[in-house]
Every structure is written in structure tokens, then in C-alpha cells.
Amino acid sequence: MSLSGATIPAPSAGAGPAAARDHLFTARSLDRYRAVLAEGVERVARRVATADRPFTGAGPDDLAPRVAAVDLDRPLGDPGAALDELHDVYLRDAVYFHHPRYLAHLNCPVVIPALLGEAVLSAVNSSMDTWDQSAGGTLVERRLIDWTAGRIGLGPAADGVFTSGGTHSNLQALLLAREETRARAGLRPGPEALSRLRVLTSAAGHFSVQKAARLLGLGPDAVRTVDTDAQRRMPPDALAREIARCRADGLLVMAVVATAGTTDFGSIDPLPQVADICAAAGVWLHVDAAYGCGLLVSPTRRHLLDGIERADSVTVDFHKSFFQPVSSSAVLVRDSRTLRHATWHADYLNPARAVEQRIPNQVDKSLQTTRRFDALKLWLTLRIMGADGVGALFDEVIDRAGEAWHLLDADPRFEVVTRPTLSTLVFRWRPAGLAADLVDDANLYAREALAASGAALVAGTRVDGAHHLKFTLLNPETTGDDVAAVLDLIAEHAGWYARTRTADELTAVG
Numbered sequence: 001m002s003l004s005g006a007t008i009p010a011p012s013a014g015a016g017p018a019a020a021r022d023h024l025f026t027a028r029s030l031d032r033y034r035a036v037l038a039e040g041v042e043r044v045a046r047r048v049a050t051a052d053r054p055f056t057g058a059g060p061d062d063l064a065p066r067v068a069a070v071d072l073d074r075p076l077g078d079p080g081a082a083l084d085e086l087h088d089v090y091l092r093d094a095v096y097f098h099h100p101r102y103l104a105h106l107n108c109p110v111v112i113p114a115l116l117g118e119a120v121l122s123a124v125n126s127s128m129d130t131w132d133q134s135a136g137g138t139l140v141e142r143r144l145i146d147w148t149a150g151r152i153g154l155g156p157a158a159d160g161v162f163t164s165g166g167t168h169s170n171l172q173a174l175l176l177a178r179e180e181t182r183a184r185a186g187l188r189p190g191p192e193a194l195s196r197l198r199v200l201t202s203a204a205g206h207f208s209v210q211k212a213a214r215l216l217g218l219g220p221d222a223v224r225t226v227d228t229d230a231q232r233r234m235p236p237d238a239l240a241r242e243i244a245r246c247r248a249d250g251l252l253v254m255a256v257v258a259t260a261g262t263t264d265f266g267s268i269d270p271l272p273q274v275a276d277i278c279a280a281a282g283v284w285l286h287v288d289a290a291y292g293c294g295l296l297v298s299p300t301r302r303h304l305l306d307g308i309e310r311a312d313s314v315t316v317d318f319h320k321s322f323f324q325p326v327s328s329s330a331v332l333v334r335d336s337r338t339l340r341h342a343t344w345h346a347d348y349l350n351p352a353r354a355v356e357q358r359i360p361n362q363v364d365k366s367l368q369t370t371r372r373f374d375a376l377k378l379w380l381t382l383r384i385m386g387a388d389g390v391g392a393l394f395d396e397v398i399d400r401a402g403e404a405w406h407l408l409d410a411d412p413r414f415e416v417v418t419r420p421t422l423s424t425l426v427f428r429w430r431p432a433g434l435a436a437d438l439v440d441d442a443n444l445y446a447r448e449a450l451a452a453s454g455a456a457l458v459a460g461t462r463v464d465g466a467h468h469l470k471f472t473l474l475n476p477e478t479t480g481d482d483v484a485a486v487l488d489l490i491a492e493h494a495g496w497y498a499r500t501r502t503a504d505e506l507t508a509v510g
């Protein structure tokens with residue numbers, strides 16, 4: 001009996017080719033398709049219905065034996081049995097981002113129109129590399145790229161492509177920046193030229209910039225970070241000084257990466273001033289808006305991104321602030337011609353003559369070949385709930401973060417680093433009169449103890465060498481009461497740790 005009520009047809013007898021064919025998605029298997037997917041949806045719904053906390057607290061030692069015990073060479077045949085097993089190895093102990101007390105990383109609850117898109121796109125399974133594998137899918141993706149570029153204000157020559165995530169978008173943007181800089185400076189390809197290139201970003205910039213520099217063959221010191229101000233933004237005068245210093249050292253600044261929504265602080269670099277500096281210096285400006293892109297649709301806060309329209313390239317992560325399931329990201333460029341640095345023609349796939357025939361092959365713009373039709377999720381989201389709806393959700397979590405800041409700021413148990421622009425809060429438990437190392441360890445302990453209890457999940461980071469805790473609010477269902485309750489739990493765990501250790505130390509001395 002299936003939980004969803006739809007009966008899953010019994011498979012053909014045996015395990016041979018006939019039985020295997022029953023599992024192929026074809027015109028002959030539509031009853032099975034409907035019933036099996038309905039059953040999967042039902043199991044997820046049941047798990048979510050009973051999730052009274054974001055996490056069970058299971059550790060790798062609890063889960064590893066269960067996963068290891070599955071004999072992958074002995075199929076169960078029956079989807080219901082496989083889903084029962086999946087409950088034990090995954091669904092029961094997964095981390096649930098829809099839960100209002102999940103406050104850790106940049107993972108959002110997802111909107112149902114996007115889940116609908118996910119179901120459609122994986123069944124049809126278009127591949128976005130070429131027109132002859134996607135047809136209208138290519139046009140849907142292109143419309144969404146144009147729509148996003150329009151929201152940013154990149155101008156009539158803009159273009160871009162969907163990617164797997166912000167890491168990938170940043171890598172592609174920096175590849176284009178490297179090639180444009182090299183061409184403009186007349187540098188021949190080779191290690192000598194690469195070792196002279198520098199990328200400037202703030203100390204709060206994303207680590208994928210470092211990874212991209214390594215993948216792009218730049219030297220180990222290629223990324224120079226500019227210290228941030230008290231609000232964790234890149235000070236324009238410090239950026240200008242760093243550019244001048246690079247020049248004085250005979251180095252070539254190939255890109256400035258400004259961050260519109262730093263991962264830890266949600267701070268937005270002063271984009272208009274940074275754009276002025278880049279324009280004056282003739283340097284490629286990349287804006288990493290992986291987190292802050294939700295402001296593009298905010299009914300009240302779009303102005304926080306003013307200046308982004310002057311970027312040469314922009315990263316947006318729809319899977320962060322547009323409430324889309326992983327993966328959904330895009331890289332946008334002001335000048336579509338710069339995408340040629342990602343182009344390679346293969347006779348069997350995207351021959352050069354296809355360009356003359358005006359066949360739109362998205363692979364010409366992408367680092368990937370076979371590629372998911374992730375754009376469909378955003379399409380259905382815009383067509384069903386609309387951009388203002390998405391923006392209203394993001395606005396709500398930003399409001400909530402502002403309220404949480406007031407709570408923290410007024411609470412003598414805690415110290416909060418900066419007032420949020422977006423929806424993160426970095427803080428620590430720090431009652432008066434405790435030694436710095438004890439405070440450090442108590443915060444570390446509180447985070448782990450909270451995760452082990454599963455009652456709430458918060459993130460951790462370091463600020464000026466000291467351990468801090470972080471809330472990333474992306475769930476409009478999280479209330480002020482949730483935030484207050486989690487702060488009490490943190491204070492309880494941290495306080496218990498501090499008291500216990502102090503007592504131990506007194507015993508040791510005594």
C-alpha cells in the first residue's frame with residue numbers, strides 16, 4: 001500500500017531487461033511515473049510534517065554505519081521499500097531549512113513554484129548546451145538572463161548564462177576579466193604574464209575568489225585583500241591606494257571584486273565609489289551579489305544596490321535570496337562579446353557555422369557542457385508568484401534581522417558586531433568579567449551543543465581572531481520569539497560550559 005493513495009504498478013517479474021524497462025520514463029510507464037513521484041512527495045511531506053526541530057543532531061558516527069550497511073548490489077525493486085530505507089539513511093536526519101530555527105548558513109526555504117519547476121525540468125531533462133537538446137528551454141533561459149540584466153541595469157549589450165552556483169559564476173567572471181586584461185595589455189599567454197596579475201577584494205570577500213585565482217593559474221599572492229571598515233565594507237580610499245601600490249610594483253590589476261552582501265556580515269561595498277575608482281583605473285569591476293541579489297526584486301530596498309549597474313560582470317545566486325532550490329545561479333556581463341573567452345567550437349556539438357546560422361547554442365557562453373535547465377524554476381516562480389512576492393519575502397527576513405539586532409544590542413549577555421544591512425547577525429555570548437579564552441571556548445561549545453541537540457542551528461565564524469556565532473535569517477517564518485528562544489539556549493549552553501570549566505579549574509588548583 002502506498003501512502004499517497006496512488007498504486008504503484010507491480011514491476012515485471014525478475015530482474016532482467018523487461019523489469020528494468022519498467023523503470024524507464026516513457027509513454028508506457030506514465031502510471032508508474034505518477035504513482036512513484038506522488039509517493040516520494042508524500043514521504044517528504046510526512047517528514048516535514050513531523051519535524052519539530054531543524055535537525056535530529058545525528059553525527060557522522062551515527063549515520064555512517066547505516067549508509068555503509070546498504071548493499072548497493074542488491075536492489076530492493078520496490079520504490080516504497082527504497083523510500084523506507086531512505087528515511088533511515090537520509091530523510092530522518094537531514095537538515096531542514098524550512099524550519100524556523102534553522103539560522104545557520106545561506107540556505108533558504110524554497111518556494112513551491114520552484115519545486116514544481118524542479119519536477120518538470122528533471123523529467124523532460126533538457127540539456128542547455130545546445131538548441132538541439134533544449135529548444136524553447138534555451139529561449140526561456142535567455143529571457144531570464146535579459147530580465148536579470150535589466151533589473152541590474154547592465155545596458156543593451158548585456159548577456160550571461162546560468163551556472164551551478166556563485167563559486168562557478170565568480171570563476172567564470174574572473175576568467176573573462178583575466179582574458180580581457182591580458183588582451184588590453186598585450187600580454188602573451190604564459191606563466192610570466194599570469195604572475196603579474198592581481199585581483200583586489202575586501203577582507204570580507206568570498207573565498208571562492210581565492211579558489212578562482214588558483215584555478216586561473218595566477219600566482220599564490222594574486223588576491224590582495226583590502227581591510228574593511230567597521231561596517232565590514234571595502235573603504236574606497238584603501239582600494240585606490242592598493243591599486244596604486246600594485247601599479248608602483250609593476251603589477252597589473254585584472255579585477256576588483258566588490259561584494260554586495262558579504263557572506264558573514266551581509267555588508268555591501270560602496271558600489272558607486274568602487275565603480276568610479278575602477279573606471280578611472282580602467283579595471284574590470286566584478287560585483288559578487290550571490291547573497292544580495294534578492295534586493296533586485298525588493299519592493300523597498302533596491303537602492304542598496306545602486307552602482308551595481310556599472311559592473312562589468314555580476315554574480316547572482318537565485319538559490320540564496322530568491323528562495324530557489326540548489327542549484328540556480330547566473331553570471332551576467334555588461335558586454336556580451338566578453339563571453340567569447342568561454343567559447344570553443346566542437347564539430348559534433350556547436351560548430352562555428354551554427355553561429356552564422358543564428359542557432360542559439362548556450363554552450364558557447366558556458367564553462368559547462370551538459371547543463372541543467374535550472375532557469376525553469378525561476379521562470380515558474382516569476383510566473384506564479386511574481387518578482388514582488390520574492391522580494392517581499394527577502395524584505396521580511398531583512399526586517400526580522402533588524403529586530404534581532406535590537407534584541408542582541410539590548411541584551412547584556414551578548415555582544416553584536418555590526419548592525420545588519422541584509423539578514424545576517426554576527427555576535428557572541430560575552431557576559432561581563434570573563435576571560436577572553438573562556439568566552440571563546442564557551443561560544444564554540446554553545447554552537448556545538450546546540451547542533452547536537454538539534455533544537456536550532458547557528459553558524460560560527462571568527463572576527464579579529466575571536467570565535468563568534470552567526471545567524472543567517474532567510475526564513476520569513478522565523479519569528480522574534482524564535483530568535484529570543486535560540487539566544488536563551490545559547491546563553492544556557494555557554495553559561496553551563498563557563499561554570500563547569502571554572503569549577504574544574506578551581507578544583508585543580510585546590
Ligand SMILES: *Cc1c(COP(=O)(O)O)cnc(C)c1O
Binds near residue numbers: 164206288
Ligand atoms: C555563497 C556565496 C558565494 C558562493 O556561492 P555558491 O553558490 O555557494 O557556490 C560567493 N559569494 C558570496 C558572497 C556568497 O555568499
